[in-house]
Amino acid sequence: MTIEIIAFGIAKDIFKKNKLIFEIEEKTTVLSLKKELIKKFPELKKLHSFLIAINEEYAKDIYEIQQDDIVVIIPPVAGG
Amino acid sequence: MIDIQIKQEPLSLNDCMTFVQEESVGGIVHFVGTVRNQTQGKKVLRLEFESYIPMAKKEMKKIAEEILKKWDIKKIAIHHRIGVLEVGEIPVIITVSAAHRKEAFEACQFAIDTLKKTVPIWKKEIFENGEIWVAAHP
Secondary structure (H helix, E strand, O other), X not given: OEEEEEEOHHHHXXXXXXXXXXXXXXXXXXXXXXXXXXXXXXXXXXXXXXXXXXXXXXXXOOOEOOOOOOEXXXXXXXXX | OEEEEEEOOOOOHHHHHHHHOOXXXXXXXXXXXXXXXXXXXXXXXXXXXXXXXXXXXXXHHHHHHHHHHHOOEEEEEEEEEOEEEEOOOOOEEEEEEEOOHHHHHHHHHHHHHHHHHHOOEEEEEEEOOEEEEOOOOO
């Protein structure tokens, strides 16, 4: 299935855009999505860390991504 | 009890103060973050903040709710600014009111420490000869 991944901060620079159309298999977990993203964008591996948010909440690695989920890549935060 | 704001316009200490003040309050603690003019000896020209706003508001609300559970606090305001900020400007204000000062100090410190760890806000430091996303790389 095709999902859209929204990027902020340095992730936007790495993707060179703020939205990425990405093809994943059914029942892809957050962990395997992260691995796929690192494969396609090795720069992500150099980050301190990055997390995935699903529907405005930090997602666990074992979560299986659904078609209508809002998927956002969260590079290291630096508010304040 | 809780006032969460993320906005482009300058933040107001007075707005935070007005929100948390009430007759049962015996002490108010503000944390005010300001844009510093240098990082590790490099001159900073300005900062650019961006946020995943709906999620950031949720995460800020979680911090405030946790504080209300853990400490005897009356009210808490967490305001964050986004966009381009010049040296000396204010990206964040956290204001906590309590009957007694100890709780207010502790809760305010917890709020800013946690905000820096969990709230999806990013900042880019702009130098004379380059720019860097803060905390992105180890």
